Amino acid sequence: MHLHDLWFILIAVLWTGYFFLEGFDFGVGILTRTLARNTAERRVLINTIGPVWDGNEVWLLTAGGATFAAFPDWYATLFSGFFVPLLLILVCLIVRGVSFEYRHQRSGERWQRNWELAIFWTSLLPAFLWGVAFGNIVHGVDIDADKNYVGTLGDLLNPYALLGGLTTLVLFTFHGAVFTSLKTSGEIRLRARAQATGLGLATAVLALVFLVWTQAHSGNGWSLAALVVAVLALLGALGANRLAREGWAFALSGLTIVAAVAMLFLSLFPDVMPSTLNPDWSLTVDNASSSGYTLKVMTVVAVVFTPLVLLYQGWTYWVFRRRIGVQHIPAAAHH
Amino acid sequence: MDLAVAHETISRWQFGITTVYHFLFVPLTISLASIVAGLQTAWVRTGKEKYFHATKFWGKLFLINIAMGVVTGIVQEFQFGMNWSDYSRFVGDVFGAPLAMEALIAFFFESTFIGLWIFGWDRLPKKVHLACIWLVAIGTALSAYFILAANSWMQHPVGYRIDPATGKAQLTDIVRVLTQNTTVVQVFHTLTAAFLTGAAFVVGIASYHLWRAKRGKETDRKRTAAMRTSLRVGLAIAVVAGLGVAISGDTLGKVMFEQQPMKMAAAEALWDTQAPAPFSVFAIGDVSKGHNSVELEIPGILSFLAHSDFSSAVPGINDTAAAEAAKYGGQPNDYIPNIFVTYWGFRLMIGFGMTSFAAALIGLWTTRRKFWLAPEHRTGEDEPPKLMLTRNREMNVFFTRWSWRIGILTMGFPLVANSFGWIFTEMGRQPWVVFGLMRTRDAVSPNVTVGTQLVGLTTLTVLYAVLAVIEVRLLAKYAAAGPDTGEQPPAKDPTLRGPSDDEDADRPLAFAY
Numbered sequence: 001m002h003l004h005d006l007w008f009i010l011i012a013v014l015w016t017g018y019f020f021l022e023g024f025d026f027g028v029g030i031l032t033r034t035l036a037r038n039t040a041e042r043r044v045l046i047n048t049i050g051p052v053w054d055g056n057e058v059w060l061l062t063a064g065g066a067t068f069a070a071f072p073d074w075y076a077t078l079f080s081g082f083f084v085p086l087l088l089i090l091v092c093l094i095v096r097g098v099s100f101e102y103r104h105q106r107s108g109e110r111w112q113r114n115w116e117l118a119i120f121w122t123s124l125l126p127a128f129l130w131g132v133a134f135g136n137i138v139h140g141v142d143i144d145a146d147k148n149y150v151g152t153l154g155d156l157l158n159p160y161a162l163l164g165g166l167t168t169l170v171l172f173t174f175h176g177a178v179f180t181s182l183k184t185s186g187e188i189r190l191r192a193r194a195q196a197t198g199l200g201l202a203t204a205v206l207a208l209v210f211l212v213w214t215q216a217h218s219g220n221g222w223s224l225a226a227l228v229v230a231v232l233a234l235l236g237a238l239g240a241n242r243l244a245r246e247g248w249a250f251a252l253s254g255l256t257i258v259a260a261v262a263m264l265f266l267s268l269f270p271d272v273m274p275s276t277l278n279p280d281w282s283l284t285v286d287n288a289s290s291s292g293y294t295l296k297v298m299t300v301v302a303v304v305f306t307p308l309v310l311l312y313q314g315w316t317y318w319v320f321r322r323r324i325g326v327q328h329i330p331a332a333a334h335h
Numbered sequence: 336m337d338l339a340v341a342h343e344t345i346s347r348w349q350f351g352i353t354t355v356y357h358f359l360f361v362p363l364t365i366s367l368a369s370i371v372a373g374l375q376t377a378w379v380r381t382g383k384e385k386y387f388h389a390t391k392f393w394g395k396l397f398l399i400n401i402a403m404g405v406v407t408g409i410v411q412e413f414q415f416g417m418n419w420s421d422y423s424r425f426v427g428d429v430f431g432a433p434l435a436m437e438a439l440i441a442f443f444f445e446s447t448f449i450g451l452w453i454f455g456w457d458r459l460p461k462k463v464h465l466a467c468i469w470l471v472a473i474g475t476a477l478s479a480y481f482i483l484a485a486n487s488w489m490q491h492p493v494g495y496r497i498d499p500a501t502g503k504a505q506l507t508d509i510v511r512v513l514t515q516n517t518t519v520v521q522v523f524h525t526l527t528a529a530f531l532t533g534a535a536f537v538v539g540i541a542s543y544h545l546w547r548a549k550r551g552k553e554t555d556r557k558r559t560a561a562m563r564t565s566l567r568v569g570l571a572i573a574v575v576a577g578l579g580v581a582i583s584g585d586t587l588g589k590v591m592f593e594q595q596p597m598k599m600a601a602a603e604a605l606w607d608t609q610a611p612a613p614f615s616v617f618a619i620g621d622v623s624k625g626h627n628s629v630e631l632e633i634p635g636i637l638s639f640l641a642h643s644d645f646s647s648a649v650p651g652i653n654d655t656a657a658a659e660a661a662k663y664g665g666q667p668n669d670y671i672p673n674i675f676v677t678y679w680g681f682r683l684m685i686g687f688g689m690t691s692f693a694a695a696l697i698g699l700w701t702t703r704r705k706f707w708l709a710p711e712h713r714t715g716e717d718e719p720p721k722l723m724l725t726r727n728r729e730m731n732v733f734f735t736r737w738s739w740r741i742g743i744l745t746m747g748f749p750l751v752a753n754s755f756g757w758i759f760t761e762m763g764r765q766p767w768v769v770f771g772l773m774r775t776r777d778a779v780s781p782n783v784t785v786g787t788q789l790v791g792l793t794t795l796t797v798l799y800a801v802l803a804v805i806e807v808r809l810l811a812k813y814a815a816a817g818p819d820t821g822e823q824p825p826a827k828d829p830t831l832r833g834p835s836d837d838e839d840a841d842r843p844l845a846f847a848y
Contacts, residue, residue, distance in 0.1 A: 043847060050848045051450035054405065058442045064412045065435035072427020079416025079423075080780035083787050086417060091798060094406040098802060101402035104848050105809050148420070148782040290428040291498070294506045301436055309443045316447055319458055330843040 003299060004289035007070040008272070010302060012265040014066055018059035019130070019168070020257050025049040025056055027176015029096070029123025032116060034173075035180065035195055040326045041188050042116055046100065047329070048183040051320050053100060055313055057093065069298050073147050073288035074272045081141065081149025082133055085156060089126045096122035127172045128165040132156065135164025135210075138218055138264050140274035145281050147288075160213060167203070167210040171260070174199035175253045178237065182246040185325035193241060196249070200238040203256075207234060211260065214267055218274075223266040230259035338785060343776045345788040346418040349795065351761075353410050355754050356799050360404030362753055365479060365526065366533025366576075367397040368472035370568065372465070378824075379465050385716070388561040392818035393537065394468075398453065399809050403802065405446065410795065412438070418788065422768055422778035429495050429506045430485050433513070437481035444474030457825045457845035479529070480522050487517035489769050490760070491594045497772075504772065517594065520587045527579030528688065528756070530572055532749035535691050537569030538698065539746025540814045545719040546739035557820040560717035566742075570699040577692025584685070585640065592641040592649070595770060597659065598763035600652045601672050602681035603637055610648030612637035617682065663771070672765040680759030688752035694745045701730065701738065 028049050036042040049056075068075040079086055095118050103115035139160055142151035177196035181189050211227045219227070237252035268274070272288050275281040289295065371394045378386035412434070415423050423430075448470040455464050488494075494511030495504045506512070544562040547553040592599045600606075603615050614636030618629065635645035642649075650658075652674070656667035663670075701722040705713060709727045714720050722730040722738050730738060768775040825845060 046848045047844065051454040054446040054450055055443065057409075058438065058446045061409065061412050061442055062435070062438040064416075065431065065438035068415065068423065068427055069431030069435035072424050072431055075416045075427060075431070076420035076423040076780075079413055080418070080420035080783050083417050083780075083783050083791065086413060087791050087794060090410055090413060091794060093409050094798065094802075097406040097409075098402055098805075100848055101398060102805065102809065105399070105813075146781075147424070148780075150782060290431065291505045294428050294432055294509075297432060297506070297509045298435060301439060305439050305443075309439065309447075313443070313447050316451055319451060320454065324844070325841075327841045328844050328847070330845075330847055 002285075003292060003295040004070070004285045005270075006299065007066075007289065007295055008265070008269060008285045011063060011067055011070065012262065014059055014063035015265075016258050016261040018056070018063055019172075019261055020254050021056035021059055022053070023127075023168075023172040023257050024175045024179035025053045026123040026127040027173045028180060029119050029176075030127065030173050031176055031180060031192070031195070032123075033120045035177065035188070035192060039112070040329050043329045044184055044188055044324050044326055045180060046103070046119065047324055048180060050100065052313075052316060054097070055316065057097070060093075066298070066302075070290055070295060071272060071283075071285070071288045072290060073283055077143060077147050077149060077273055077283055077288075078137070081143075081151075082136070082156065084153050085129050085133060089129050092122035092126045092129075096126075124169065128169040131165035131168030132161045134168075134264055135161030137273055138164075138214060138267050140218075140271075140276040140282070142277050143273060143275035143281050143283065144277060147281070147283060150277075160210075160217075163206065163210050163213070167206040170199060170206055171203045171257065174203045174237075175250075175257060178241060178246070178249045178253045181241070182250045183323055185323040186327075188325070189323070193244065193246070196241045197238065200234065200241060200253075204231075204234055204238070207231070207256075207260065211263060214264065218267040219263075220266065223263045226259050226263035226266055230256050230263060233259055339776070341785050342779050342788070345785060345792055346779050347775065349418060349788070349792040350414065351758070352792070352796055352799070353407065353414065355757060356803075357404070357407040357411055358753060358757060359750055360400055360407065361475075361479070362525075362529035362532040362749070363536060364397070364401045364404045365472075365475040365529040366531075366572075367393060367400065367536070368468065368475050369530070370533055370537060370572065371397050372468040372472045373568070374565075375465050375468055379461050384557065385560040385564050387824050388557060388818040388820055388822070389565050391822055392561065392813075393565065395813055396536075396540075396810060398449075399806065399813065401449065403806050407799070408442075418780055418783065418791065419768075419778050420780035420782070422773065425503050425773055425778070426488075426769060427503075429488060429492075429504050429512065432506060432509060433481045433485040433488075437478050437485075441474050441478035441481060445471050445478065448474065454844070454846055458829055460831055461828050463831065476526060479525055483521045483525055484513050484518045487515060487521050488512055490521075490591075490764060491515065491517040492769055492772055504769070516590055520583060520590050524580065524583035524587050527576045527583055528749065528753055530576035531580055531688065531691060532753060534569045534571075534573035534576055534695065535746055535749050537565050538573060538695065539743050541566035541569060542739050542742030543814070544817050546743070549719040549735075549739070553817075555817075555820055556717040558817050559719060561818045561820070563716060563718075563720065566698075566702060566720075567704075570695050570702065573692065573695030574699050577689070577695060580688055580692065584688075588640050589643070595764060596650050597652065597655045597670060597672065598677070598760070599641065600650060600655050601674050601677040601763050602759065603649075604674055604678040605637065605649060605651045606653055607651040608648055608654045609651065610638065611635040611646040612641070612649035614640065615678075618678070669766060672763050677759055677763045680755045680762065684752045684755040684759055686752075687748045687755070691745050691748040691752070694741055694748075698738070698742060 028045050032042045032045050036045055099115045099118045099122065103112055136156050141149055142155065144150045174196060177192050177199050180192035181196060184192065208231065211230060215224055215227055233252045233255040237249050237256060240249035240252055270285050271282045272285060273283040371390055374386050374393065375390040378390055448467045451459065452464065452467040452471060455467060459467070492504070493515045494506065494508035496507050497503070498505045541562045544553060544558065545566060548559045553559060588599065604618060605612060611634060613632035613634045616631040616633060637649050638647045639645050641647070652671060653667070656670045659670040660667045701724065702720040703723065704720065707726050708723055712721055712723055712727065712729065722735050724730055764770055766774050766776070768778045
């Protein structure tokens with residue numbers, strides 16, 4: 001296997017890790033308004049992801065940095081081409097990070113309510129926009145001979161990409177609900193389970209249409225296999241959730257995300273950003289990648305450090321494995 | 336303004352604003368992480384309450400600050416691609432590697448262990464919890480190292496070749512990129528400056544509380560104890576770091592005289608080559624017009640800064656510009672950076688940084704506890720110190736008042752110095768984005784319209800301004816409140832297995848968002 005193929009896989013793994021992890025914390029952020037009924041419950045939700053959301057977000061930064069290092073043209077075309085949606089995502093991630101850290105710093109009701117609103121919207125918008133972005137990447141956009149995106153902002157908001165956005169939005173919310181049922185105790189746990197059923201069914205409908213559309217437009221044998229896994233995993237997650245097997249439900253909703261992201265990347269390969277203007281202008285793993293030496297250096301770094309990251313991030317989840325209920329939320333302890 | 340110029344200018348303003356802003360939080364984060372880790376170590380080792388209170392207090396301010404550092408860092412990771420796509424394409428093979436390493440090695444480290452530290456007070460054994468904050472501190476320093484390696488490559492490209500097929504830079508030697516002298520010296524200079532920044536911050540806030548205690552407006556002696564320790568720690572770090580900043584700054588200057596003579600000539604507004612060359616303390620008149628009307632100079636010092644002797648020639652702006660024009664084509668004028676900004680940026684950097692260092696040096700002496708101090712002037716560790724000039728002589732009321740005030744007022748000086756340092760070094764490299772290889776005007780995203788760029792610039796600037804107000808008000812609130820001396824450490828040391836579930840299953844979390 002050529003190193004740039006390996007790096008295509010590694011980039012896919014990084015995005016998968018990002019969507020798996022930040023997927024549920026976006027979901028939890030959204031549920032703070034749709035599931036939680038009062039401040040105490042909202043705080044329960046926020047605290048299930050409190051110690052981990054920051055580490056989860058680094059998967060995105062690493063995906064960005066790794067794309068820069070391994071596929072500079074992919075990085076350049078994608079981020080300059082999708083400037084406005086990306087800017088919106090950045091604004092959301094900035095406000096979101098600050099919201100978690102600042103919400104509890106003052107006890108004023110308005111202060112806290114505003115940050116809570118911010119958590120909701122800044123979780124919802126990126127969950128949607130990432131789907132739009134990946135829909136466009138897989139579908140192909142107007143890329144010229146100089147590898148520059150020459151379409152408009154409106155072109156990015158096509159029905160297929162918007163459907164992709166809705167799919168990730170609902171899928172992440174479902175994943176978040178399943179995570180909540182796994183990480184909370186008491187009444188909110190039961191309600192999370194109940195909401196997960198509805199969200200799971202909605203995800204099933206949207207994901208099926210979006211993934212079949214993807215398969216029809218840009219799929220191949222491998223992507224079809226991933227599609228089947230994604231659909232089965234989703235059904236499994238729904239079933240496990242019904243049976244109150246929360247661990248299994250979470251593993252399977254996670255597998256749904258893994259398989260769905262894998263399917264998108266398998267449909268892409270060997271392109272990284274297909275051009276709709278001329279297939280010869282598409283960015284591929286070959287024409288967008290760094291030199292062999294750089295890829296070799298980065299491979300060594302990735303091989304040494306990725307397992308280490310998984311190890312200590314995994315440990316964090318173990319340390320904070322206890323379920324949280326309203327009884328665990330301290331009264332406003334801050335002055 | 337014509338469109339091509341606007342294109343470059345707007346992207347530069349965005350990069351300048353977002354980066355200078357980001358770098359307000361970075362040095363504070365780097366140094367406060369270590370200071371908090373040090374205080375927590377003292378607490379774990381001695382069990383003294385004042386260290387616990389100091390740890391919690393500075394930890395709180397550290398967290399308010401790091402939140403901003405983290406989120407503004409996200410923009411840094413992506414804006415190369417958004418606004419500087421041609422730059423990204425040209426340098427990605429070299430420049431991307433340290434960035435990816437920074438994310439994989441440093442960011443994961445920081446962000447994971449900061450979560451463990453924030454929420455781990457009642458979950459982790461004391462020593463494991465302490466290790467977490469040290470790992471955060473190491474992560475922040477590693478992060479600085481990788482990004483400075485990337486920046487150093489822009490200042491002085493090494494370990495690459497230009498691929499004849501694509502015309503792009505290609506990495507040939509990662510070790511050189513990570514260990515070249517520009518990287519090593521920049522890292523040393525930036526990290527020492529970071530510690531000076533955090534130390535001045537600690538000194539400023541501690542001075543505020545101790546000055547209140549001195550005037551009888553603060554009666555909580557535990558709080559005073561925590562602040563007095565903090566003051567001494569801050570002053571000691573500021574002195575050591577300030578010395579390090581000066582030494583590394585001098586070395587960096589020498590490296591730059593060799594690698595970017597134009598930057599250093601511009602720093603001095605030295606138009607004509609001179610031997611020996613004087614150091615300009617200040618100049619009145621337009622430094623960018625080729626000569627200065629009034630100028631205060633110290634003879635020979637510039638020669639010393641450049642070459643460690645008092646007589647060698649230092650090339651001036653005109654000769655250097657002519658040399659660059661001969662080498663790279665075009666007119667000499669194309670190679671002259673903004674002299675006004677570089678000249679004054681350089682001076683403000685040194686001025687603010689060294690003032691802070693000098694203030695710390697005086698403070699370290701006058702607030703000493705025992706050394707060369709008559710017993711009747713020694714104060715208890717929970718009292719504010721007397722400001723002692725000699726063994727028996729205390730500063731008079733006027734100087735005492737102003738000493739404490741200066742401690743408070745110089746709190747932000749290193750922040751100003753840092754900002755001007757970056758503005759100087761980046762503006763002084765112009766017209767190059769990668770010195771000698773790529774011009775800034777060729778680096779911009781060609782497909783991003785001026786309108787879109789303006790949306791980006793405006794959005795981020797407004798957002799950053801709003802967040803700055805919120806951040807500063809929060810910091811001020813908690814800084815003024817001082818340590819919560821009612822707070823107690825967890826009663827028993829948790830084991831790694833965590834609390835047994837039946838025992839305290841319903842006990843509230845020690846910390847919750």
